[in-house]
Amino acid sequence: MTTAIDPTLHTAALAALEAGVNRALNLAPQSKPGLARLEDCVFALHCTAPTLDVYLHPNAEGIRLAGTHQGTVTTSIKGEASDFTELATSSDPTATLINGNLELDGDSAPLVALQRVLATLDIDWEAPLVSTLGDVAGHQVAQILRHTFSWGKQASKGLTRQIEEFIHEEARLSPPRLEVEDFYRDLQELGLRVDRMQSRAERLRLRLQSLQG
Amino acid sequence: MSDKETTHFGYKEVEKDAKAGMVADVFHSVAARYDLMNDLMSGGIHRIWKRFTIELSGVRKKNAVLDIAGGTGDLAARFAALVGPEGRVVLADINDSMLQVGRDKLLDQGQQGNIEFVQADAQFLPFPDDSFDCVTIAFGLRNVTDINMALRSMLRVLKPGGRLLVLEFSKPQNALLSKAYDTYSFRVLPVMGRLVTNDSESYQYLAESIRKHPDQNTLKDMMEDAGFCQCEYHNMTGGVVALHRGVKA
Numbered sequence: 090m091t092t093a094i095d096p097t098l099h100t101a102a103l104a105a106l107e108a109g110v111n112r113a114l115n116l117a118p119q120s121k122p123g124l125a126r127l128e129d130c131v132f133a134l135h136c137t138a139p140t141l142d143v144y145l146h147p148n149a150e151g152i153r154l155a156g157t158h159q160g161t162v163t164t165s166i167k168g169e170a171s172d173f174t175e176l177a178t179s180s181d182p183t184a185t186l187i188n189g190n191l192e193l194d195g196d197s198a199p200l201v202a203l204q205r206v207l208a209t210l211d212i213d214w215e216a217p218l219v220s221t222l223g224d225v226a227g228h229q230v231a232q233i234l235r236h237t238f239s240w241g242k243q244a245s246k247g248l249t250r251q252i253e254e255f256i257h258e259e260a261r262l263s264p265p266r267l268e269v270e271d272f273y274r275d276l277q278e279l280g281l282r283v284d285r286m287q288s289r290a291e292r293l294r295l296r297l298q299s300l301q302g
Numbered sequence: 303m304s305d306k307e308t309t310h311f312g313y314k315e316v317e318k319d320a321k322a323g324m325v326a327d328v329f330h331s332v333a334a335r336y337d338l339m340n341d342l343m344s345g346g347i348h349r350i351w352k353r354f355t356i357e358l359s360g361v362r363k364k365n366a367v368l369d370i371a372g373g374t375g376d377l378a379a380r381f382a383a384l385v386g387p388e389g390r391v392v393l394a395d396i397n398d399s400m401l402q403v404g405r406d407k408l409l410d411q412g413q414q415g416n417i418e419f420v421q422a423d424a425q426f427l428p429f430p431d432d433s434f435d436c437v438t439i440a441f442g443l444r445n446v447t448d449i450n451m452a453l454r455s456m457l458r459v460l461k462p463g464g465r466l467l468v469l470e471f472s473k474p475q476n477a478l479l480s481k482a483y484d485t486y487s488f489r490v491l492p493v494m495g496r497l498v499t500n501d502s503e504s505y506q507y508l509a510e511s512i513r514k515h516p517d518q519n520t521l522k523d524m525m526e527d528a529g530f531c532q533c534e535y536h537n538m539t540g541g542v543v544a545l546h547r548g549v550k551a
Contacts (some may be wrong), residue, residue: 095547097347097538100354159360 094226103143108177111151116212121204125149129278130199138169147203164195176204309447312510321447322423328398328504335499336403337374342494351543352440355469356380358536358547364389365435368459368504370424370443375404375413381436382408382417387548393427394422395442424452429459430528436460440469444515445544453528460550466530472537479540487512518544 092146114120134143141297144162146153166173168191179185182204184191193200219227257265264272303345307318316324324399329336338347355377363386371379381391392409394403396420397546405419424446425437437456446452451470456466474480487509495505516524521544525533530548537544 095538095540096354096536097350099349100357101350104350104353155356155357157357159358160362 093231094230099141099156103156106203107154110154113210113212114151116214116217117210118209118213120206121149121151123202124152127199127206130203131158131160132160132203133158133199134173135165135167136170136173137167139245145203164193164196164197164200166194166200167192177207179204179208310511310514312507312514317544321330325445326397327533328507329400331512337376337407339495339498339505342498343491346484347539348441348476348546351469351538351545352376352380354536354546355438355467356384358545359436359438359465359467361436364388365459366392366433368392368394368427368429369435370394370422370437370439370456371396371425371445373400373404373438373442375408377438377440378417379408379411379413381438382413385416387416389416390418391416392418392434394420394427396421396423398548402453403491423457426458427455428549432461433459434461435464436467437464438467438469441471443468443470443521444511449516450524453525453530457529457550462550464550466525466546466548466550468521468525468546470521470544470546471512471515472521472541475537475541479542483542518546521546 095285114124121169124147128149130147131145132145134145138145142156144155144158146155166176168189172189172191176182176185176191183197184199185191186197186201215231216229218231218234221227222230304547308315309318310316311323311324312386313323315458344351356518359367359381361381361384363384365385366389367378367381367385369375369381369391372395375393378391378393385391387542389410393404395404395406401419401421408414408417424442425448437460439452439456441450443452453466460466474483488506491509492502495508496502499505518537518541522533522535525546525548531551533542533546533548535546
């Protein structure tokens, strides 16, 4: 057995996840050419907490998920679920792969390409709404949704900035980033000076010893 | 008393020569509503079992796959997508009614070009030696008259390194589940069969044939005796179904 859980549960969970991912990909048709270019690649994700193995097979139609794979894989990554989430949402996947806790084996370029395709999904809600509600109502609802999402994004950005400002500047609960960086620079300088002083003291001690001797 | 060799048909002992015809009658009777009954009986879980079979098959582009007792073509359709236009999938079934339903369904779905439909008996496969990369038989082996002969026939048509996958009902590993499963098989299934296909006897046979089928370890031993190596099995849904895999050396 490849996993401790019953293959029925494992396979059912992957089937549901695959259906969801492919539904999202169908609403973002611009992602398809990127996936088609990765058609011959197999990505192995070995999650250690919770324990789960997933194999991703991209193709022109979407992504096939499997719990087992017979054969070689293009890229294999191992880590905890939080590390995978960090990679999936990262704006700079290469830096995340280098600096993060994920263990990578194989070719990282196709993995970065896959991450870019998934992270930049631009889902077009209008098509399914129009086919369900009709041209006029579907378009109106899609417009409302677009405005709501765009307003939500702006509001979230603004709120994050204001909270940051309040914490750093108004309430002084935590120092701003620049102050912290200054502090660390000073600390580093102090460390260097202490090291220099220690070596001077050592030199003086050796000279005194030679004079006494 | 006849001195002819006998085998089981459900709980009945029948002459070996008669079993294939009796099984054929069962499937002629249920062919039209086979998919619907599968979904109803298993609550759709049979799709998950088949999906796991496909995962374990290791089938890839350009492979040749034989799906024996392929029925309405669930596995064949997925294999056809995996092997691509340069691959080959053969959907074989001994029963012409099932084969016709499967062929119509796949052609209606636009599946063509790399799928062939062959009426064939699993014991006497009409293919040259070393023809396929993978052979599958899903919920069909228990209906075969001589399982050992069928396993040897499958080994013959596999290429060296090729895999046989047998998806079949098996023995639940938990006593409580086993009890519940028995009640379901012998009380609920025949009623469901009568309501949907107007044929309770076929589903009574289904329940009985499952009980007569070899359990997980026995089937694994039979595969090894037939000449397969690296034999293993995976229990699914607590052992209600098991997927056996063997490799031709």
